[in-house]
Amino acid sequence: MAAQTGGSPSGRTHPTGFATPVSILQPLTYSASSCGYCSTVPGARSVAKSSKSYGAWAHALSCEMYKDLLDRGWRRSGAYMYKPDMARTCCSQYTISLDVDQFRPSRGQRQVLTRFAAFVRLGERRGQPGWGPRESSSTMDVEAGGSMTAESSATGSAHPGLPTFEHEHQLEDEAKVARHDNGKGKAKAVEMDWRELVHAADWIDADGAAFARRFEASSALRRGFRAGEAYRANSCTLEPASYTEEKYDLYKKYQTQIHHEPEDTVTAKGFKRFLVDTPLELEPTCSTSYQYGSHHALYRLDGKLIAFAVLDILPRAVSSVYFVWDPDYAALSLGKVSALREAAMVRELEAQGAWEGGGGRYMMGYYIHTCPKMRYKADYQPSYLLDPPTNTFYPWSECKPRLDATASGMTSFSAPPSIYQQQQPPTKSLSMPGAADPDASVGMDEDEDLTFEDDEDLELETDFPNPPPPGCLDPNALPIDVLSEAFVIQRRTLMPLLLSDAWRDGEMNREARELLATVGEAGKGRLAIFFGR
Structure with a gap:
């Protein structure tokens, strides 16, 4: 090549x-x-x-x-x-760059998306897998394509532990609802599957009306839920890089518990210096949904900030800077979720006309x-x-x-x-x-x-x-x-x-x-x- x-x-x-x-x-x-x-x-x-x-x-x-x-x-x-x-x-x-146009997630990456969506939709109690110290899961996070202000609802029910991968086919079947055989070939269908699976945990509105419509449209999805379950709110929003005490508190928890930094060395000044301050000015794109520049992607569950990503949106690229996540949610592999969301974000930028001719890249820093x-x-x-x-x-x-x-x-x-x-x-x-x-x-x-x-x-x-x-x-x-x-x-x-x-x-x-x-x-x-x- x-x-x-x-x-x-x-x-x-x-x-x-x-x-x-x-x-x-x-x-x-x-x-x-x-x-x-x-x-x-x-x-x-x-x-x-x-x-x-x-x-x-x-x-x-x-x-x-x-x-x-x-x-x-x-x-x-x-x-x-x-x-x-x-x-x-x-x-x-070595600078490493992913060709998002040709990217297809592996089976393991798709399973991570499925597990996260099932967790949000089916819920989980403290003391079950997904809470507490990390085991052997991978974790990173950065926001990605689709609706940046989408909100979700999912159950806070007594589902016994982290959902298994048996839900994957149900969630993927939902992504195919109303599309079926569109005549555009298998490769196109696979591409749509993973990009929709990225957002399988997202709701369009907080009251769940949009989900209810999809629920009624999909018999496969109905099989994955029990009647009367309540849904937890899940959201991922994008905002210009800024300082808040909430972000700093999560950053401090992450640096001390995951990277084992002494607590007195993790300061608000250092947080601002490295993850808030930026020389990049916000610049308009040809898309009304996105601006070029430095952003924070905030992940919330029932209003609680559980993770945030620092990323730079650039012409023909999204550059990953850093990701911070709550150690209580270690087993959810939020880092993999966010990496896949960010790859999808590049495609979303292309689809909304932020640049022409494709060629978007997901810049993953140094290798x-x-x-x-x-x-x-x-x-x-x-x-x-x-x-x-x-x-x-x-x-x-x-x-x-x-x-x-x-x-x-x-x-x-x-x-x-x-x-x-x-x-x-x-x-x-x-x-x-x-x-x-x-x-x-x-x-x-x-x-x-x-x-x-x-x-x-x-x-x-x-x-x-x-x-x-x-x-x-x-x-x-x-x-x-x-x-x-x-x-x-x-x-x-x-x-x-x-x-x-x-x-x-x-x-x-x-x-x-x-x-x-x-x-x-x-x-x-x-x-x-x-x-x-």
């Missing part, structure tokens, strides 16, 4: 037809920090400053430019932007092949990994053999196999799920990929490495169009870099070149550099 290129920075027009906003980045230079993936102590980071990256502070960032930066290996943590130096960092972090906590990402196929030297996406099926053969360090997916095999020593395969065993469960939380990159933990290094980090330009040999289309903020005025005082200042000239080398083509015509002095 042919590789896919990352960004498309040549387009300078927002999907709405308006000019793309200027993004303002402040260079923080090349740095080293502790690593959240190397430590064997839960909730701790490595002692050594072994994680190498280039960083910048984003004072303002357009959603289009951020999407292009994601396609060049960048990531944000709050307003702090960073791109790992894949040739020198301790843990190679580290040697980190067991990352294994769940390979369960979602077809996915692609970003090749560090070329900033080009390659299919997971082509990347995995090379990753398996790499003992340590960066793997290039674009290098010829004969050359690559001579250079890389073999190592034991991790037997990653998603290829040979797409339904395998690894029992990991699907939010544990994120360790916050904290600019306060950085040790700034004055020298930009030579040769430059993979995927970066040479700061001493920048193309003239990259230089001529760059701007700086000087005395509160936007002006071309080449005409600015900064260009004639040795230190600021160096900082500007290093930032432009790392941003590359993605910054042409839409990046303003702010030096903070």
